[in-house]
Amino acid sequence: MDKVILYGLGKNYMRYETVLEKMCLIVGYCDSDVKKIALLPWNKRKKAVLIEDLSSTDIEYDYILITTSLYISEIVKTLNEMGIDNKKIQVFPYWKEYSMIWGVWPLKGVSYSGSWEDLLIDSIREKLKIPYKQMRYIELGVMDPVHGSNTYYFYMRGASGILVEANPHLISNIAGMRERDKLLNRAIYEGEDSKVTLHISKSIGLSSLVREHIEGNPGWEEFPIVEDISVSTIHINDVFEMLGGECDLLAIDIEGYDLEALSALDFNLYRPKIIIAELNGEYLAEKEYYRKIVLLLQSKGYILYANNICNGIFVDQKYEYDLMMLEM
Secondary structure: OOEEEEEOOOHHHHHOHHHHHHHOEEEEEEOOOHHHHHOOOHHHHOOEOOHHHOOOOOOOOOEEEEOOOOOHHHHHHHHHHOOOOHHHEEEOOOOOOHHHHOOOOOOOOOOOOOOOHHHHHHHHHHHOOOOHHHOEEEEEOOOOOOOOOOOHHHHOOOOEEEEEOOOHHHHHHHHHHOOOOEEEOOEEOOOOOOEEEEEEEOOHHHOEOOHHHHHOOOOHHHOOEEEEEEEEEEOHHHHHHHHOOOOOEEEEOOOOOHHHHHHHOOOOOOOOOEEEEEOOOOOOOOOHHHHHHHHHHHHOOEEEEEEOOOEEEEEEHHHHHHHHHHHO
């Protein structure tokens, strides 16, 4: 079992504390916020390591495992400046496959989505009689290849497809976990421009082509734009053409540009069986943007099968009978 020093004791650590303890031998705990260290139980607190001591600690470890999902690039840069080699730094959950924890591959019932959306999609897939190894998907806006992914569950079972991610900083991590998928470092854009500006937020998941999308989020001052990057573009129809056949699942989450991308899709040529799209907040009452996504997809012949306030799952209405059977 690998010996690790955990870096980051926030929400992500607390959520996966039991998982991490099964994955590795934790020999140290570290966080930039000493208050979080103080909240550890005494048996863990005695293993605390101050940031400034990481480069000189006499603790034997194989990796420093970063558990936070925020400020990753800044943390890695800090560790590098302290003389810690990248080979000694890992980011959870890229480090291990979840299913390895339990000795089962793949592990049925483990969700990688934010709110178990992949398990619901899997029940739809089963009724539509789509074999895992024949399943093809397109994911627009990947960010993380595992954690919060709506396609990784299916990848683990033999499915494959095309992943499109605009942020170049995230590409190497995605490529390392999704070798069977075709990965495009492009921004989905319906215009004629071959280059557009991607606004990188301090919270990577908020990064967007639309500045107002970042600055319109509550509390955005905590996660301001830290970098503007010029990225190459690709039209959504071109992505579907590259797939070269039927698309079983379209997962889209491109932060404030979903409606524009979906509006540009030629549904006469390309009809994914299942679409999962962000419907954040009380969309019908307060979020006109998300309401427009629902109306657009309904006008294209899709049923809003499920909505958990985070994401809506739409299914081509020609499978309505199969969905009725799903309820029985």
